[in-house]
Amino acid sequence: MSNILETKGLTVTFGGLNACDKVDLIVPEGKFVGLIGPNGAGKTTFIDAITGYVPTSAGTAVFNGKDIGELKPHERAQHGLVRTFQSLELFEDLSVLDNLLVAGYQTRWYSFILDMLYMPRKDDAIEERIQWALKIMGLEDVAESMPSDLSHGRRKLVGVARALAAGPKLILLDEPAAGLDTAESQILGGHLREFLDHDMSVFLIDHDMGLVLSVCDYIYVLDFGKIIAEGTPQEIRESATVKKAYLGEEAGEIQAQAGQRMTSLQQDHAEIEDD
Amino acid sequence: MNQFIIALIAGVGTGSLYAMLGTGLVVAFRGSGVINLGHGAVAGYSAYVFNELRTSGDLFLPWFDIIPEWGVLQTLRISNIPTRIHVFDFEMYIGKPPLLPTFLISIGVSVLLGLMMHLLVFRPLRNAPVLGKVIGSVGVLLYLDSVIAVNFGGQNRSSSGFWIFRPDLEPVSNFLGLGGTIPRANFYMLLVAVLMGAFVFILYRYTRFGVSTRAADENEKGASLLGYSPQLIAGINWVFSSVLAGIAGIVFLHKTQPSLYATFVVGALGAALFGKLTSIPMTVLGGLIIGAMSSGGVSLATQDWWPGWLESEGVRTFMPLLVIILVLYFQGDKLPIRGTLSAGKQPAAPASRNVTVGVIAAMGFALILSNVFVSKWEAVLTTSILATLFMFSLIVIVGYLGQISLAQYSIAGFAAFMMIRFIGDGTLQRPDDYYVITGLGMPTILSFVCAVIAGTLLGLLIGLPALRIRGVQLAVVTISSVLAIEELLTKSRSLMGTGAASIQPTPSNPSWFGQYIGGFNKETFRTDYWKYSLFLIIITALVGAGVVNLRRGNTGRRFLAIRANERAAAAAGINVKNAKMLGFGISSAIASIAGVMLAYKIPAVQAENFAIFSGLGLLAFVYLGGITTGYGAVVGGMLVAGGMMPEFLGVHFGDVERGMINAVGAVGLIVNAIVTGGEGVALLQSNGLGKIPLRLLRRNPDEDEDSEANEEETVTEGASI
Numbered sequence: 001m002s003n004i005l006e007t008k009g010l011t012v013t014f015g016g017l018n019a020c021d022k023v024d025l026i027v028p029e030g031k032f033v034g035l036i037g038p039n040g041a042g043k044t045t046f047i048d049a050i051t052g053y054v055p056t057s058a059g060t061a062v063f064n065g066k067d068i069g070e071l072k073p074h075e076r077a078q079h080g081l082v083r084t085f086q087s088l089e090l091f092e093d094l095s096v097l098d099n100l101l102v103a104g105y106q107t108r109w110y111s112f113i114l115d116m117l118y119m120p121r122k123d124d125a126i127e128e129r130i131q132w133a134l135k136i137m138g139l140e141d142v143a144e145s146m147p148s149d150l151s152h153g154r155r156k157l158v159g160v161a162r163a164l165a166a167g168p169k170l171i172l173l174d175e176p177a178a179g180l181d182t183a184e185s186q187i188l189g190g191h192l193r194e195f196l197d198h199d200m201s202v203f204l205i206d207h208d209m210g211l212v213l214s215v216c217d218y219i220y221v222l223d224f225g226k227i228i229a230e231g232t233p234q235e236i237r238e239s240a241t242v243k244k245a246y247l248g249e250e251a252g253e254i255q256a257q258a259g260q261r262m263t264s265l266q267q268d269h270a271e272i273e274d275d
Numbered sequence: 276m277n278q279f280i281i282a283l284i285a286g287v288g289t290g291s292l293y294a295m296l297g298t299g300l301v302v303a304f305r306g307s308g309v310i311n312l313g314h315g316a317v318a319g320y321s322a323y324v325f326n327e328l329r330t331s332g333d334l335f336l337p338w339f340d341i342i343p344e345w346g347v348l349q350t351l352r353i354s355n356i357p358t359r360i361h362v363f364d365f366e367m368y369i370g371k372p373p374l375l376p377t378f379l380i381s382i383g384v385s386v387l388l389g390l391m392m393h394l395l396v397f398r399p400l401r402n403a404p405v406l407g408k409v410i411g412s413v414g415v416l417l418y419l420d421s422v423i424a425v426n427f428g429g430q431n432r433s434s435s436g437f438w439i440f441r442p443d444l445e446p447v448s449n450f451l452g453l454g455g456t457i458p459r460a461n462f463y464m465l466l467v468a469v470l471m472g473a474f475v476f477i478l479y480r481y482t483r484f485g486v487s488t489r490a491a492d493e494n495e496k497g498a499s500l501l502g503y504s505p506q507l508i509a510g511i512n513w514v515f516s517s518v519l520a521g522i523a524g525i526v527f528l529h530k531t532q533p534s535l536y537a538t539f540v541v542g543a544l545g546a547a548l549f550g551k552l553t554s555i556p557m558t559v560l561g562g563l564i565i566g567a568m569s570s571g572g573v574s575l576a577t578q579d580w581w582p583g584w585l586e587s588e589g590v591r592t593f594m595p596l597l598v599i600i601l602v603l604y605f606q607g608d609k610l611p612i613r614g615t616l617s618a619g620k621q622p623a624a625p626a627s628r629n630v631t632v633g634v635i636a637a638m639g640f641a642l643i644l645s646n647v648f649v650s651k652w653e654a655v656l657t658t659s660i661l662a663t664l665f666m667f668s669l670i671v672i673v674g675y676l677g678q679i680s681l682a683q684y685s686i687a688g689f690a691a692f693m694m695i696r697f698i699g700d701g702t703l704q705r706p707d708d709y710y711v712i713t714g715l716g717m718p719t720i721l722s723f724v725c726a727v728i729a730g731t732l733l734g735l736l737i738g739l740p741a742l743r744i745r746g747v748q749l750a751v752v753t754i755s756s757v758l759a760i761e762e763l764l765t766k767s768r769s770l771m772g773t774g775a776a777s778i779q780p781t782p783s784n785p786s787w788f789g790q791y792i793g794g795f796n797k798e799t800f801r802t803d804y805w806k807y808s809l810f811l812i813i814i815t816a817l818v819g820a821g822v823v824n825l826r827r828g829n830t831g832r833r834f835l836a837i838r839a840n841e842r843a844a845a846a847a848g849i850n851v852k853n854a855k856m857l858g859f860g861i862s863s864a865i866a867s868i869a870g871v872m873l874a875y876k877i878p879a880v881q882a883e884n885f886a887i888f889s890g891l892g893l894l895a896f897v898y899l900g901g902i903t904t905g906y907g908a909v910v911g912g913m914l915v916a917g918g919m920m921p922e923f924l925g926v927h928f929g930d931v932e933r934g935m936i937n938a939v940g941a942v943g944l945i946v947n948a949i950v951t952g953g954e955g956v957a958l959l960q961s962n963g964l965g966k967i968p969l970r971l972l973r974r975n976p977d978e979d980e981d982s983e984a985n986e987e988e989t990v991t992e993g994a995s996i
Contacts, residue, residue, distance in 0.1 A: 051846065077848035089843035091836045093621050102836045103847040105829045112857060115828030116821035118630070148620075166848060 002065070004029045004170045004201045005050065005081075010059035012042070012049045012225075019045040021225035022059065027170060032193065032202045034212040036236075037222035038245065043205045044086060046222070047172050051083045052076050064169060078106060080169030084159045084176060090147040096158050097143040100130045100165035126167070132198070133164035136191045138184075153184035160188070170201045177208045189215065213237060221245065281455035282574030283567040288461035288530065289542070290566020291468035293595070294559040295523035296539060297546025298468075298475055299516040304552050305479075305492045306512020309397050309408050310747050312540055312754060313415030317388050317517050318524030319536025320419050323427040325381035325525045326434045332363030332372055334380060335426040337388055337419070339935060358426070374437060382521050388419075389517030393510045399949040401506070404621055405746040407948045409679050410898055413750075414948065417891045418941035420537040424934035427533050436529025439463045460529065465563075467526050471519060472559035479555070488512060492553075538887065541755045542566070545595040548602040548751070561598065569594040584770060589763035596755045603744050603752060622953035624674060624835055624903035626827045630820060637909060638816045645808040653803035655922045657794060657811055657876060663912030664815040665869035666897035667822045667905075672862035673894075674903040675831055677838030678745070678855065682737050682753040684893060685760040686863050687870030688885025690730030692764075692771045694871045695880065697722035698782050699772060710780060712772045719785050727867040733760070734863020735856060742852050745841075757887045765882045785875045794876030802876050811872055818865055823905040825861070834858055892916060892937045895944040901955030910956045914940065 005027040012020040019042045027033045037043050048054040050061045052073040061068050063081050071079070082103075091099050104126045114121065134140050137157040147155050156179055163171050177185055185208075192215045195202050206212050212219060213233045221229040221236065223245040229236065236242055296314055303311050311317075320337055327333055340355045362380065363372035392415055400411045435441060440463060446456040479485035491498040491505045499505050524536060531539075542565050549561025569591045576587035627633065644656055665687060672680050699714030717725065737760075740752045764770060785793045787810070794807040825831040833854050836844045841851050874880045896914045901907025913919045916936040947955055 053842070072850075073845040074848050074850045077846055082848075083846055085843065085846070089840050089846070091839040091843065093624055093835050093839050094832060098832050098835075101829065102832045102844075102849070106848060107829055107833065111828075112825065112830040112861065115830040116824050118820075118824040118827060120828045162847065 002029050003027060003062075004064055005203070006062045007050065008060050008062075010046070010049060010061060011057050012045050012054055013057040018225045020049060020056075023222070023225075023227055025220055025227065027201055027203050028218075029201055030196060031217045032196060032204065032215055034204045034206070034216035034219040035222055036206065036209065036212050036219060039207075041222045042225040043222055044174055045225075047083055047174050047203075047205065050076075051081060051172065077166065080167070081172070082163045082166045082168035082170070083172040084163045084174050086174045086178065088155055088159055090155060090158055090162070092147055095144050095146055096139055096150075096161075097130070097134070099147065099158060099162050100133055103162045103166040104130050126165075129167055129198075130165045133161040136164070136194060137161040138187045151181075151184075153180040156180060157184060157188065164195070164198075168200050170203060171195060173202065173204045173206075175206050176204070177206050177211050185211075277453045278455060279571060279574050281450070281453050281457065283571040284450065284453075285457045285461060286567035286570025287465045287563055288458060288566065289569065290563040291461070291464035292523055292527045292530075292539060292562075293542035293546045293565050294468040294562025295471055295526070296520060296543030297550065297558040297562045298472055298555055299519035299523065300540075300543050300547040301550060301552055301555060301558050302475060302512055302519060303516035304547070305488055306516070307393070307397055307401075307509040308492075308495075309412060310544070310547075310552075310751060311392070311415065311516070312409070312412040312544075312750070313392075313417075313419055313537070314516070314520055314543060315540030316416050316419035316423065316537040317385065317392075318520040318527075318539070319423055319533060320388060320524075321381050321385045321517075321521030322524030322528045322536065323423060323533050324384045325377060326528055327427060328362060328377045328380060329372060329437070332361060334360040334362045334384075336360070337384065337391070337422055339422060339425045339938070341935070341939065378525065381525060382518055385517040385521030386514050388521075389514035390510070392517070393513035396945050396949075397513070398506055398509070401509075403948060403952065406621065406673070406677060406679060407952060409747050409750045410894075410948045410953065411945055413681070413891055413894065414941045414945040416537055416540070416941075417888065417895055417944070418938050420534075420888055421934040421938035421941060423533050423536070425932055425938065433532065434528045436460065440526050440529055442529050464526055467522070468559060468562070471522065472555050475519070476555040484508075484511065538758055541592075541599075541758060542569075542595040544751050544755060545598040545602075548599055548606075551602075551606060565595050565598050568598070584767060586762070586767055586769075589759070589767065592758040592762040596752075596759045599752060599755050600740065603740065603748055620952055621677065621838060622674070622901075622903050622951070622955070624826060624831075626831070627823045627905060630823050630827070630905075633823075633905070634816050634820045637819075638812055641812045641815075642809070645805065645812065651801065651803070652922075653805070653808060654794070654801055655917065655919060657802070657808055659912040659915065659918035660808075660811050660815050661869060661873055661876065661912075662893055662896070662915040662918055663908045664811070664818060664872060665866060665893055666900070666908035666911050667815075667818050668862040668865035668869065669894055669897050670822055670902060670905070670908055671825065671834075671865065672858055673898075674907070675826060675834040675838065676855065676858035676862075677834075678738075678741050678858065679747075679750040680737065680741075680753045680859070680862070681750055681891065681894065682756045682760065683734070683862060683866040684885055684890025685757045685765070685887075686730045686734050686737070687866040687873070688765050688882065689733050689760060689870070690726045690867030691870035691874035691880050691885070692882075693729040694722050694726035694874055695781055696771055697725050710772070712780070712782075714772065719782075720787055723871055726871050727864055730867025730870065731860050731864045733764075734859050734866065738856055738859030738863075741855050741859065754887075757890065761882055761885070761887075765885065780879050781874050781877070792875065795878045802878070807876060811876075814868065814872060818868065819905050819908065822865070822908075826904075830857070888937065892940055895937070895940040898953055899940065899943045899947050899955055901957030902953050903955075904957045906957035907955050916940075 003026050007023055007025045010020055010023040011018060023046060035043055035046065045054060049056050052071060056069065063079060068076055068079070068081070091102060094102065105121070134143055137160055139154065139157060139161055142150060142154065147158055150158065156176060160173065160176050177188055180188060189211055192202065204212060204216065213236065216233055219231065219233060219236045220227055221242050228245055229239050229241050231239065296318060300311060300314050303309060303314070324335060327335055336358050338356065339358050396411045396415060400407050435443065440460050442458060442460065444459040446458050447462065448456045450457050479489060487498065487503045488508050491503060491508045495505045542562065545565045546558050546562035550558030572590035572594055573587045575581055576585065576590050641656070641660060645653055648656055665684065668683050672678050672683065695712055696714045697717045698719060699712030700716030701711055701713040703711050737753060737756055741749050744752065784791060790806060792806050792810040794802040794804055796802065796804040833849050836847065836849060837851055837854055844851055873884065893915060897908055897911035899914060900909070900911030916933045921936045947953060
């Protein structure tokens with residue numbers, strides 16, 4: 001089986017500090033790979049690096065058999081390496097459906113002429129994919145709404161749906177479950193594995209240990225920019241190194257659960273404040 | 276060589292003005308995070324208050340009487356707003372009124388302007404997106420320039436200066452043994468500029484006020500947590516900035532005329548950017564360098580070896596632009612830009628439905644009007660339609676793509692002159708023409724196409740900086756390009772042929788497929804020829820349909836995605852650079868078509884037809900109409916000076932000056948930026964304000980222009996009172 005993404009010695013330096021330090025990571029085609037690590041471990045920086053949002057100082061990233069080191073972010077996206085953002089970054093002036101359409105259709109140089117004549121290109125495969133993305137994220141009823149009218153959690157799902165609409169070969173999910181309420185979390189968690197049926201591989205970053213352990217085929221653990229452990233969910237669950245780094249103490253399991261309850265409470269609280 | 280050095284030194288005169296204005300710009304920027312494009316106009320207003328006090332003893336307040344002397348209002352004796360106060364009686368003061376009180380009163384007006392800008396414009400806009408703030412400062416610029424024109428007359432008003440700032444002082448000759456002469460006042464102005472810079476520098480470095488301003492500049496939230504009110508700090512800085520502008524304007528009075536002050540902001544922007552919008556000493560230095568470069572460049576342009584096509588005026592106006600481009604290109608990412616994180620809400624840009632119905636209804640309405648109207652009114656109608664046509668270019672670039680280009684009207688002018696040049700064949704087109712235009716002798720249709728291509732290429736060139744910079748920086752570059760385009764290209768004799776700098780005849784025979792379609796009617800000697808109206812209506816309808824369709828398709832969605840979030844747009848696979856270039860290309864092509872159509876209409880085109888304030892006026896009115904939708908352009912077109920709405924009002928209320936219309940437009944622009952965030956009249960329904968006119972509009976599309984325009988008029992008038 002070939003690998004959709006392979007990084008070798010990928011290093012990102014911010015002013016002398018290695019945010020990612022010689023990261024070797026493989027995402028096999030058709031698999032669900034997770035990356036976990038405590039806050040500030042360099043997870044988002046890693047996604048930024050392979051999608052071209054921060055420059056790498058060393059190492060290579062090969063996507064779908066092609067070295068993507070020199071490609072611009074939009075070119076990487078066009079090749080099928082599509083990401084979501086932790087901080088939403090939706091197109092606030094476009095409806096939910098338009099957000100998906102933007103990502104779904106690529107244009108050619110003459111597209112604007114056809115658009116001005118109102119002869120838009122309709123591609124059944126793309127339309128179907130967009131409808132699927134809306135459906136799987138439970139957004140069909142709000143397709144015509146503006147993102148600003150939705151709850152934080154649903155906005156997050158719009159971000160995922162937008163990435164799905166682009167028809168990615170590999171989708172990079174940056175903490176998609178953060179800020180979701182229970183129902184929204186279930187929508188997401190229940191459908192994540194379905195992504196694999198649609199001809200794509202998935203790379204997931206999340207704080208939610210439960211989510212990562214339950215959906216991933218293989219997991220990498222990042223701390224202070226370095227991969228400190230990797231393995232199947234079973235191996236990670238039992239790894240002493242991981243517990244120490246990620247949960248702090250041997251008895252961190254309980255703490256972590258308490259912490260999760262607290263974070264979800266805080267998030268609920270934050271949402272109430274938002275409203 | 277000596278002559279060149281002397282020219283460099285003589286440039287400190289203008290350089291000092293740039294330095295002083297640049298200092299004021301930095302002060303306002305540090306206080307509020309706004310780059311005030313109207314800063315030069317503030318200087319101009321104070322300067323002419325001073326001048327007017329010294330000549331007639333009257334004080335003109337910074338507004339004019341907008342209440343017409345008409346009907347009910349007259350019987351109720353609601354007939355005027357005080358604008359003119361007689362301060363000095365000449366019988367008391369033989370000769371000129373005393374200097375100091377005059378000066379203090381003028382500075383008092385500066386204070387008033389600063390307060391007005393803060394309280395009425397920038398404070399309400401403090402949470403607006405960058406577009407809104409830039410539009411606000413364009414509004415200030417346009418308003419003050421228009422009021423200067425109304426109150427003090429547009430031009431040819433010379434002042435002999437005062438005290439040591441006079442042109443008739445004995446010049447300094449043989450300075451540093453270089454020979455030649457330098458006006459003495461230049462050195463005094465330099466002294467004022469340096470003192471002003473030093474004063475501001477010390478104030479910001481060592482006083483509590485300065486420290487709190489710097490704190491608020493660096494971290495607004497942090498400063499407010501420490502108990503400083505950012506808005507109070509901003510207000511004080513606005514007043515301070517205006518006072519500095521007033522002093523600069525008064526000191527420079529003997530060197531210029533009213534209509535030019537507003538455009539000095541370009542050099543000042545160059546100076547302020549040279550100081551990275553923070554450093555006062557570097558700003559002063561930058562101003563002096565730009566002044567010296569301009570003056571030195573003009574001196575070089577008189578040399579034999581200098582290429583003739585680069586004319587000296589062009590060189591002079593290009594220098595500030597050059598500095599601005601260099602600074603932004605190399606330092607653009609390091610410039611402090613405040614408030615970009617809370618970008619605020621952009622005006623909504625809904626896709627239109629029923630485009631075919633709308634376009635056909637509008638076309639039909641216009642055609643009916645063009646047949647009902649005779650003589651003058653047909654020309655008025657085509658003025659409105661031309662404005663609408665041009666406004667579509669702004670909808671694409673500003674409304675959809677969110678790139679604030681203030682140079683689109685210059686592109687229109689460039690294309691118009693290029694069309695004339697392409698068509699010219701060295702023969703006299705009309706018996707009464709002043710010049711013959713030599714050129715390529717192209718057929719009319721081909722020249723139209725080539726002119727549009729030329730305009731588009733120029734637009735792409737202007738758009739290049741947009742690949743690296745955005746928001747207010749782009750506005751700065753484009754407004755600075757306006758003067759350079761005019762002097763370097765549109766007025767260039769070698770490029771545009773003899774007479775380009777003065778009046779230039781257009782070919783009187785723009786005929787397509789054997790039909791004369793020019794606006795000039797040989798029988799009535801008016802620009803009311805019906806075939807032109809028809810042609811213009813068709814072109815406008817086609818362009819309008821194209822622009823509206825753009826929003827319905829993927830291209831428009833991509834433009835809006837870029838406007839909303841460039842980072843995310845790239846993640847969605849959008850090539851942001853290409854899309855921006857596409858936007859500039861489409862917009863410039865439309866602007867070029869509008870320029871050529873204007874040249875078809877009037878018998879003689881002048882560079883003044885495409886002057887900076889005409890362009891800003893058009894931006895103001897399309898913003899008022901609604902910058903994001905096709906309706907916005909239609910409504911905006913009705914409102915422009917010389918268009919339907921002002922002319923109808925003119926019939927009822929007597930003649931309305933162009934300056935007044937632009938001033939009302941500027942007020943409307945600011946009010947619109949504050950109230951609707953730029954959605955304008957066209958989208959009032961989404962704000963729940965305009966339900967009634969909209970219902971009328973749905974039932975009967977033919978009546979939309981009038982009802983909406985009327986409503987807007989009341990809004991703007993109410994606001995300016």
